[in-house]
Amino acid sequence: MxxxxxxxxxxxxxxxxxxxxxxxxxxxxxxxxxxxxxxxxxxxxxxxxxxxxxxxxxxxxxxxxxxxxxxxxxxxxxxxxxxxxxxxxxxxxxxxxxxxxxxxxxPSSNLEEILQEAKNNAEDIARYIITSKYQLVQDVKEVRVKVRRMRDKVMRMFNDLEVSIVKRAKSLQEETLGYLDKKQSQIEKHLANVAAYLETVNGIYKNGTQTQKFIAEQKMYNEVNFVCRNVNEECQNFQTITISFDFDEQLTLPPRSITDFVPGQLTLKYQERESVNAVNKVMTLTQVSSIQLKKTGDDSRETFITGIDFLPDGKLVAVDHYNKKILVYNEELEKVGSYQLSYTPQSVVTVSEDEVAITSGKEYIKDILRVSKANEISSVRKCKVTTKYDCICLKDDNQFVVGTIDYQIPVEIIPLTGESYNFSMNFPNKAYPVNASACTYIRSSDKVVLTDRSEHTVYIYDVKTGTRVVVKDDLIMEPRGVAIGPSDTILVCCKGTDSIVELSQTGQILSSHKIDMKYPYRACVARDKSFLVVINSCLGNMKMQKFKISL
Missing domain, CATH: 3.30.160.60 (Classic Zinc Finger)
Incomplete structure (x- = not known):
């Protein structure tokens, strides 16, 4: 202009x-x-x-x-x-x-506020564009990964087919060779008999008298006819045997390029971006209490809480990784209960009014314990699992969503009883070591949230549609634990910025809250979404802080 x-x-x-x-x-x-x-x-x-x-x-x-x-x-x-x-x-x-x-x-209109809102929206769009550009690059990479996965699956199918068909062919070969060996033995016997009769006949015809020839012919006639009939029968009944394998015509590739017959569809989708103000109210955090986590009593080391969750009555249950304990804190963050475990715990989730589930990062175990109203803790049952698990949250009343440790599939589903199974999602083909990733689940929308600490990335997977959102931003540095906040927003503990970042389910950054804590590590939200508790991983300065959530 x-x-x-x-x-x-x-x-x-x-x-x-x-x-x-x-x-x-x-x-x-x-x-x-x-x-x-x-x-x-x-x-x-x-x-x-x-x-x-x-x-x-x-x-x-x-x-x-x-x-x-x-x-x-x-x-x-x-x-x-x-x-x-x-x-x-x-x-x-x-x-x-x-x-x-x-x-x-x-003033009839507050121009400064209007302009500030426009500025915030423009900055938000700018961040969204950066995220979208990154997402496009990742999507193209994902297309290649999907095609290669499809190729690998097809190759595995053909490898299995080869093993199966060759095995069956060899079995048929052995059966047929046995039959042919028997035939060969019979033919060789017939050849020997014919050769012997020929030698006798030739000798008599060459050296014998007429009388001798007549006697020999009459005597050998029946035997020679018998041998000749057997040979003729073998010739008439003999079959040529071959083994072959033919593809079904529907599986036969056409003579043209495979690109003319792509077994899938490449799509470019435009989707209107939601309005922050219309969908989500930005939350505010007010600290209400804070405690130092120190070595006490019979602790062998400094308290290091790696998992925490709210109990239905507002108290907190936490696991002390270093000292192998489960702890109970009241609403003022005072420790009111403790229970010694025989293994190293990693994470905890409230299952019901009085039961919690615990995972271990070192043992293949999932433990169920009971926490009474008097804060007494007792073991209910232990379940052996086949993978080491870190984070754990409820998928529904009968299943957990868990983050794996050093396993190629980063997120799995574990029923209360039974073997684990996988989401039908293309998660990163990456085995995360302990503390390198965290996950949670949003029941209302059937979405899985996964953090990647080294990639400074938050993934939001939509299980219903099989799609994902990739969130990268300067505010999200070394993301650690995740929790579900008010209106089912996503709260991310960011070690690199010492803050809690709030995201919408479509990947918008709604707010960022700097907290008085180095290296925020795990977080949990009360059932009524009124309080947030955060713990950190700063050795020598371990803290637990409680915040009031307002909208």
Missing amino acids: RVKEIMCQPCLSKDKKTVAEKFCLTCNEFQCIDCSDVHNVLAVFKSHKLLNVKEANATRCDKHQKVLDLFCEDENKLCCSTCAIVDHRKCHSVVEVEEIAGKMTS
């Missing part, structure tokens, strides 16, 4: 063109810097009010370049003296701006 330059009026009177930078309300003229300096020199001009050109333009009529000193109440419009005569002479109420402005107790 081109901006029209305004010339200094005193300079123009001297036939000199100089760009104006100031406007004097008292002198009612635009002035350059040199001409406006007189207001700072002479006392008679010091009471004059100077504005920048931009500020002055905001108070002047675009059409007549006069001061907007009048306001038409009929048309709710600012006007200059010329506008009032030309355009508003039939209006009933045209008053001075100073008069109507003096009557106003508050």
Whole structure:
């Protein structure tokens, strides 16, 4: 947009063109810097009010370049003296701006707030564009990964087919060779008999008398006929045996390129982005309590909590990784219960009114314990599992969602009883070591959230549609634990920024909250979404903090 330059009026009177930078309300003229300096020199001009050109333009009529000193109440419009005569002479109420402005107790519109909101929205869109560009790059990579996975699956199918078909072919070969060996033995026996009879017949015909020939023919006739019949039967019944394998015509690839027959569809999808203000109210956090986590009593090491969750009555249950304990804290973060475990715990989730489930990062175990109203803890049952698990949360009343450790599939489902199984999702083909990733599950929308600490990335997987959102932003540095916040937003513990970042389920960054804690590690939210508790992983300065959530 081109901006029209305004010339200094005193300079123009001297036939000199100089760009104006100031406007004097008292002198009612635009002035350059040199001409406006007189207001700072002479006392008679010091009471004059100077504005920048931009500020002055905001108070002047675009059409007549006069001061907007009048306001038409009929048309709710600012006007200059010329506008009032030309355009508003039939209006009933045209008053001075100073008069109507003096009557106003508050501005009719808060321009600063409107502009700030526009600025925030523009910045949000800018971040969203960066995320979208990154997502497009990742999507293209994912396309290649999917095709390769499909290729590998097909190759595995053909490898299995080869093993199966060859095994069956060898079995048929062995059966057929046995049959042919038997035939060969019979034929060789017949050949020997024929050769013996031929030798006898040749000898008699060559050296014998006529009488001897007659006697030999009569004596051997039946035997020779028997041998010849057997040979003839073998010739008539003999079959040529071959083994072959033919593909079903539906599986036979066409003579043209495979790209003409792609067994899938490549799509480009445009989706309207949700409005932050329309869908999610941004939360605020107010710290209500904070404690230092120190070595106490019979602890062998400093307390290191690696898992935490709210109990239904508002108390907290936590697992102390170093000291192999499960702990109970009241609403004021005072420790009111403790239970010694025989293994190293990793994470904990509340299962029911009085039961919790615990995972271990070192043992193949999932433990169920009972926590009484009196904060007494007892073991209910232990379940052996085939994978080491870190994070754990409820999928529904009968199943858990767990994050794996050093396993190629990063997220699995574990029923309360039974073997684990997988989501039908293309999770990163990556085995995460302990503390390198965390996961949680959103029941209301059937979505899985997965963090990747080294990649500074949060993945949001939609189980229903099989799609995902990849979130990368400067606010998300070394993401650790995740929890589900108010309105089912996603709360991410970010070690690199010492903050809790709030995301929408579509990957929008709604808010970021700097907290008084180094290296936030895990978080949990009360059932009514009114409180958030965060623990950290800063050795020597371990903390647990509780925050009030407001919208």
